Amino acid sequence: MTLEILKTKEALRNLIDDYASLGDEKKISEQMDLFTSDLTYKVFMEGNLVADVSGREKMERDFNLHSSQVKTYFTLNGQHFVTINEGTATGISFSQIKMIRKADGKDILTDYSVKYEDFYIHQNEKWFIKDRIAHFLIVESKTIAND
Template identity: 35%
Template structure:
């Protein structure tokens, strides 16, 4: 692996981590700037498309709406693998997501095991996500404190 490929892989890892950290901070506007203007974000659960979005504006509106009833968001990124081809790249990232919020008067914690398949492009001297397909492979929900 040459030094440019090593630098690109480090930059892609940083991009994925920054997306997660901004989600945890609930800074949706800054988060969607890490996607291309017309990026696609598709999320699946149990093989079914549960959210299909195109563009930063649609993503910002949907992510903001989703977070309105959630008090705590926590992403823990795990394994990541990238393939780089010039100014394009693909990658797979594993993530544990924890969401805590009120549901029916109870404080509930939802844990999600997600795998993201991403397409990246190098624009204006930095990597952006052009397409993200999230596969929520499992989910567990329980009342907090019980």
């Protein structure tokens, strides 16, 4: 494995970690900077397509709406596998996402186990996510004690 491939793998790993960290902090505008302007983002739950967004502006609106309904996010990234080509790459990554929302005066914790399929593009000396497919494989919700 060459030094260049190792640097690319690190840059791509940083990209998905930045995506998670910025989302957890609700820094949606900065999170959108990780994507190409012509991005596509699809979400599947139980094998069914539940969201299909094209373009950074539409995605930013959708993410802002979603984050306004969430008190707290916490994301933990796991495995990340990439295949690198010249100027492009594909990747599969796994994340555990926890979200706390308020419903009927109670805090509801929803725990998501997610597999992402990504297509990355290298532009202007930087890697971006062009296409992302999120497969929400396990979804669990429960009421938690309010502090």
